[in-house]
Amino acid sequence: MRDGFRVVLAGAVNVGKSSLLNRLAMRDAAIVSEQAGTTRDIIEIHMDLGGYPVIIQDTAGIRPTDNKVETIGIARSKSAMDKADLIVAVGDHLCPSQDISSLCPVGKNLIHVRNKIDIAPHEGNDENVFAISVLKDEGVDALIAAIAEMVKEGFTQRESGLILRLRHRDHLEKCLDALARIGAHGEDEVDLMGEDIREAAAHVGAITGKIDVEDMLDRVFSEFCIGK
Structure with a gap:
């Protein structure tokens, strides 16, 4: 996600x-034609x-084909889906058999879209499906809002993970500093050793959970045969 949140259509x-x-781009970034299979390669826009920075990719339509060039394009479509942070599975609501959701990698964020409701009204009230008409610009704003929310969640989770890792690193460094000081104490400086332990x-407990320090001290000093 370093370059942007990757959304694959x-x-x-x-x-x-x-x-x-x-x-989405508010411009003619891709060629649009009634001829099936017009898109043969990945078309990418940054917005x-x-x-938040987002990379949106238009992919070749997935269908059985003997055309070698189209087959390569479909393979690239599937590769893009594997690398996506979010897949927007676009379908024609008049042809539910064309749904490619089952081809999406397991565990990927997924938004279901049914396009072309301008041709015939969309029936059903599935909250997980966005019924839209790109031609008439119906329902598209709600779809964009949903994508934006997932983008925000994606970056928030990433930032939370980064903060957590930095906090762990800080505790580990301080733990190592304390352990290093133990070796510098003389054998008669048991109290100072105990404080460093x-x-x-x-610091370890701050990462893994509560540690019974007194029990650990009992074990350490008993094994080294020195008084606590």
């Missing part, structure tokens, strides 16, 4: 992926959603 041929990309244990 995936689906069968002629479901409106390229039109949706152009709507800002809610202050307590400090080291406290």
Whole structure:
């Protein structure tokens, strides 16, 4: 996610992926045609959603084909899905059999879209499906808002993980410092050793959970045959 949150528009041929990309980009970034299989390679745009960098990729439509060039494009579509932070599975709501959701990698963030509701009303009230018409610009704003929310969640989780790792590193460094001081004490400086062990244990406990410092001290000093 270093370069941006990666959103992949995936689906069968002629479901409106390229039109949706152009709507998101607010320009003609992709060629749109009624001819199936127009998109043969990945088309990528960079944009800002809610202050976060986003990479949106339009992919070749997935279908059985003997065309070698189209087959390569479909392979690249599936590769893009593997690398995606979010897959927007676009379908034609009049042709539910074209749904490619089952081809999406397990565990990926997924938004279901049914396009072309301008041709016939969308029936059903599934909260997990966005019924839209890119042509008439119906429902697209709600879809964009949902994508933006997932982008925000993705970056928030990443930042939380980074903060957590930095906090762990700080505790580990302080733990090592305390352990290093133990070796510098003389054999008669048992109290100072004990304090350094307590400090080291406290830093480890801050990462792993509570540690019974007194019990640990009993074990350490008993094994080294010195008084506590």
